[in-house]
Amino acid sequence: MSPASVLDVVLAAAVLAVALVAVLLPSRRGAVSAFLVLGVVLAVLWARLDAPDIALAEAALGSGVAGALLMDTLTADPARPGRRAGRTAVVVGLLAGAVALAALTVVVRAVPDEPSLLPAAVAEEIHGAGADHAVTAVLLNFRSLDTLLEAAVLVFAAAGAGALVRTPVRAPDPVPAPVTALARVLLPALVLLGTWLLLAGTSRPGGAFQAGAMFAGALVVAFVAGARFAASQGTAARAWTVAGVLAFVALAAGTAMLGQGWLVLDPRWAGAAVLTVETVLAVSIGVGLAQVFVANSEARRVPS
Amino acid sequence: MSALLLPALVLGPLAAGAVAAVVPRERGRVRAAVGLTTAALTALACAVVVGGVATAPGHEVRVALAGWEPPLGIVLRADAASAALLVLTTLVGVAVSVTVAVRDDAGGGPAFWPLWLGLWAALHGVYVTQDLFNAYVLLELVTVGAVSLVALGKGRSAGPALRYLFVAVVGSLLFLLAIALVYAEAGTLDMSAAAGRVAPGPLLTAALALTLVGMGAKMALFPLHSWLPVAHPAAPAAVSAVLSALVVKAALVVLWRFWVALAPAAGGAAHVLAVASGVAGSAAVLWGGLMALRQRRLKRIVAYSTVTQVGYLALVLPLMAPGGEAARAAWSGGLLLVVAHGLAKAAMFLAAGVLTAAYGSDHLEDLRGAMRHRPWVVAALGVAGVSLAGLPPTLGFAAKWQLLAAGVESGQWWWVAALLAGGLLTVGYTAVVLRAVSAPADAGEQAPEPPPAAVPTVQAAVPLALAVAAVVLSVLAGGLAGLVADTAPRGLA
Amino acid sequence: MTRLELLLALGCAVLVVGLVAHLLARDLVRRVVALNVASAGVMIVLLVLATRGTEPDPVAQALVLTGIVIMAAITGLALALVRRVEAPEDEEAP
Numbered sequence: 001m002s003p004a005s006v007l008d009v010v011l012a013a014a015v016l017a018v019a020l021v022a023v024l025l026p027s028r029r030g031a032v033s034a035f036l037v038l039g040v041v042l043a044v045l046w047a048r049l050d051a052p053d054i055a056l057a058e059a060a061l062g063s064g065v066a067g068a069l070l071m072d073t074l075t076a077d078p079a080r081p082g083r084r085a086g087r088t089a090v091v092v093g094l095l096a097g098a099v100a101l102a103a104l105t106v107v108v109r110a111v112p113d114e115p116s117l118l119p120a121a122v123a124e125e126i127h128g129a130g131a132d133h134a135v136t137a138v139l140l141n142f143r144s145l146d147t148l149l150e151a152a153v154l155v156f157a158a159a160g161a162g163a164l165v166r167t168p169v170r171a172p173d174p175v176p177a178p179v180t181a182l183a184r185v186l187l188p189a190l191v192l193l194g195t196w197l198l199l200a201g202t203s204r205p206g207g208a209f210q211a212g213a214m215f216a217g218a219l220v221v222a223f224v225a226g227a228r229f230a231a232s233q234g235t236a237a238r239a240w241t242v243a244g245v246l247a248f249v250a251l252a253a254g255t256a257m258l259g260q261g262w263l264v265l266d267p268r269w270a271g272a273a274v275l276t277v278e279t280v281l282a283v284s285i286g287v288g289l290a291q292v293f294v295a296n297s298e299a300r301r302v303p304s
Numbered sequence: 305m306s307a308l309l310l311p312a313l314v315l316g317p318l319a320a321g322a323v324a325a326v327v328p329r330e331r332g333r334v335r336a337a338v339g340l341t342t343a344a345l346t347a348l349a350c351a352v353v354v355g356g357v358a359t360a361p362g363h364e365v366r367v368a369l370a371g372w373e374p375p376l377g378i379v380l381r382a383d384a385a386s387a388a389l390l391v392l393t394t395l396v397g398v399a400v401s402v403t404v405a406v407r408d409d410a411g412g413g414p415a416f417w418p419l420w421l422g423l424w425a426a427l428h429g430v431y432v433t434q435d436l437f438n439a440y441v442l443l444e445l446v447t448v449g450a451v452s453l454v455a456l457g458k459g460r461s462a463g464p465a466l467r468y469l470f471v472a473v474v475g476s477l478l479f480l481l482a483i484a485l486v487y488a489e490a491g492t493l494d495m496s497a498a499a500g501r502v503a504p505g506p507l508l509t510a511a512l513a514l515t516l517v518g519m520g521a522k523m524a525l526f527p528l529h530s531w532l533p534v535a536h537p538a539a540p541a542a543v544s545a546v547l548s549a550l551v552v553k554a555a556l557v558v559l560w561r562f563w564v565a566l567a568p569a570a571g572g573a574a575h576v577l578a579v580a581s582g583v584a585g586s587a588a589v590l591w592g593g594l595m596a597l598r599q600r601r602l603k604r605i606v607a608y609s610t611v612t613q614v615g616y617l618a619l620v621l622p623l624m625a626p627g628g629e630a631a632r633a634a635w636s637g638g639l640l641l642v643v644a645h646g647l648a649k650a651a652m653f654l655a656a657g658v659l660t661a662a663y664g665s666d667h668l669e670d671l672r673g674a675m676r677h678r679p680w681v682v683a684a685l686g687v688a689g690v691s692l693a694g695l696p697p698t699l700g701f702a703a704k705w706q707l708l709a710a711g712v713e714s715g716q717w718w719w720v721a722a723l724l725a726g727g728l729l730t731v732g733y734t735a736v737v738l739r740a741v742s743a744p745a746d747a748g749e750q751a752p753e754p755p756p757a758a759v760p761t762v763q764a765a766v767p768l769a770l771a772v773a774a775v776v777l778s779v780l781a782g783g784l785a786g787l788v789a790d791t792a793p794r795g796l797a
Numbered sequence: 798m799t800r801l802e803l804l805l806a807l808g809c810a811v812l813v814v815g816l817v818a819h820l821l822a823r824d825l826v827r828r829v830v831a832l833n834v835a836s837a838g839v840m841i842v843l844l845v846l847a848t849r850g851t852e853p854d855p856v857a858q859a860l861v862l863t864g865i866v867i868m869a870a871i872t873g874l875a876l877a878l879v880r881r882v883e884a885p886e887d888e889e890a891p
């Protein structure tokens with residue numbers, strides 16, 4: 001592989017510096033803000049590493065939704081002075097970290113500079129896989145079980161967070177006028193962008209995850225703007241959260257019963273199946289992430 | 305048929321959990337009905353798959369999902385070891401489901417059902433997946449389910465749940481880095497395919513070390529154990545049983561599978577790491593046993609006992625290291641021990657739950673008289689304790705016998721010493737519990753205690769049934785151990 | 798130093814920074830942030846591995862997408878637990 005260019009070195013230094021700032025700042029507000037900056041720097045790194053899908057997902061999920069979650073934690077309790085670890089613990093921790101890092105640096109020098117078996121295997125089989133974009137084909141066909149289970153992780157994280165909420169959920173009230181105005185602009189923009197990412201995902205970067213993150217962003221904006229539907233934790237919201245997993249399982253069971261085998265997609269209708277599952281999955285990911293956000297938001301809103 | 309049902313063992317409970325999540329929380333009975341139906345169907349499917357494994361040539365059932373073989377696709381494969389784990393999980397799973405269906409409180413309320421079914425599905429997946437990254441996703445699903453279930457406990461359970469989540473996620477990240485290193489060298493994520501494509505060197509050594517530490521944290525291997533005696537007792541009774549009996553085993557199974565597939569290629573470095581695992585395991589056996597002796601609360605005693613038992617299971621790595629006959633004995637002994645411990649520990653935690661519900665406390669002082677008022681529950685504690693200590697005629701005895709044989713065969717007598725010392729400590733803390741519950745209720749200067757609160761008979765019978773299963777299964781232990789040993793992975797030969 | 802070595806070392810450094818900070822921090826939100834930093838380190842390693850060869854490796858990229866969503870879900874659960882831990886005492890009681 002090519003020697004490191006100046007740009008690589010600068011980018012690497014920036015990522016490391018922002019990561020250090022994110023963990024070293026003593027206040028919550030500082031740590032969270034630095035983490036959001038890290039998301040932006042990482043998105044640049046992902047683009048530089050030929051990973052536009054990840055850059056999109058990072059921008060939407062990593063800093064968008066996770067950032068909104070963390071920011072909401074701040075508004076809940078902005079000034080909580082951080083307690084410090086003991087001096088001995090700090091010394092031991094830093095020493096252990098230094099040793100681990102030195103060892104890992106030596107280890108990764110042994111990584112062979114040749115591609116794995118998989119890119120070639122993907123290129124060979126992608127025709128008839130239901131998506132021309134390789135990452136989408138991997139997620140929705142070759143390794144569809146991972147995607148199904150990952151959607152399940154989100155479902156049960158939302159269920160777990162929801163179980164921690166012991167008071168009924170209400171949207172914030174009253175909402176300042178500028179927030180409502182901003183929401184009127186942002187909401188359709190995010191929904192449009194999400195839909196475009198979803199449809200584009202079959203042939204170019206984008207797909208259910210990125211679209212879902214956009215939908216989640218739209219719901220969070222709606223929630224902050226006081227929209228009652230976005231605050232719902234009712235049956236409909238929970239049904240949408242699990243719809244992706246159920247649709248995926250239904251597809252799996254259907255293919256098994258038809259005798260093709262679990263999750264085996266026939267090239268004749270693989271494209272339609274992939275797009276259908278992706279659409280339901282995107283909405284589910286959006287609603288699921290928003291449910292986690294709402295659960296968080298409500299866990300704070302303790303009636304005093 | 306069994307190949308058709310293998311993925312259903314994962315996807316069935318998963319879908320049922322999703323359905324249960326949609327049922328409104330106020331409809332607790334509906335959720336319980338979904339849970340019980342799923343438990344029954346899962347048990348049936350497990351029986352078919354286990355039967356398939358027993359009768360299939362080579363004793364394995366294999367499915368390439370989405371029709372893609374490795375390196376592109378993900379393979380699920382049930383072997384004799386998976387079958388043993390499926391049997392354990394079915395017995396414990398049905399017992400726990402019945403317990404919670406009878407008394408909602410034992411599971412922490414209606415939120416229990418979706419989380420438990422999702423966790424159950426993930427456990428099945430861990431037992432049968434052949435793919436490294438798929439194992440990572442499944443372990444995260446296990447973590448999310450288990451942590452959320454701990455948080456359903458009464459009182460301040462969120463703190464222990466969060467601590468558990470932190471440890472589990474750190475373990476997962478270390479494992480994910482290990483997966484990346486294997487992928488960097490082998491170019492595939494399939495465990496058996498990767499085995500043939502790695503060579504001794506820093507990448508493989510680091511991957512083994514990261515997996516040992518990562519899974520060690522997740523299964524509370526000494527000195528990474530301190531979260532367990534906090535988290536397990538904080539959970540609702542039925543959840544404690546699932547955590548100790550099954551959830552710690554998920555990380556253990558991943559560690560063992562990873563080790564058996566990849567350690568033989570690593571040469572001497574793997575041997576050094578296996579010895580480190582054995583040292584940590586021996587320390588866990590002694591430390592956990594001593595701490596269990598010092599506790600005054602029943603659930604804490606049972607939780608420290610889990611620290612001890614995880615120590616035993618860590619000894620399996622060095623016992624397998626020399627290869628040959630000893631390695632196969634260690635492999636089958638380890639799996640028998642997982643089953644024996646799972647049954648005994650589930651029985652103990654469920655019994656502790658019944659006693660806590662009846663007496664309003666799990667302090668040993670408050671449980672005096674339990675022997676007279678709740679003889680069957682105390683009997684479950686006693687029988688489970690005997691199996692844990694590895695005394696005949698229990699499954700625990702058969703398991704430890706195999707491990708002792710492996711230690712003697714390969715001349716590793718120092719691990720044998722740890723096994724025996726642990727047995728003595730187990731007898732010790734079981735005796736402490738039994739003495740406390742057999743003390744007369746009106747001992748001391750206090751007035752006679754009020755009669756304990758009523759608990760459904762079914763709930764009291766379940767722990768005893770599990771404990772008795774540990775005795776009954778000991779009859780089959782010889783055949784089971786033989787089957788597991790005969791079909792041991794090629795890496796052990 | 799090649800680009801591969803530099804960026805792999807970067808991933809390991811970010812992971813170690815995140816893990817050490819996670820273990821040393823006492824504030825719960827900062828611990829969650831540190832865990833996310835550590836996770837970003839592992840993702841860097843995976844994505845750098847994906848750049849070997851002429852075409853980017855779609856499988857490694859798919860793994861990272863999956864990992865990012867999982868981490869977001871876990872962050873949400875962790876923050877909900879943080880809220881519950883820091884809630885006033887009376888609300889925690891059953």
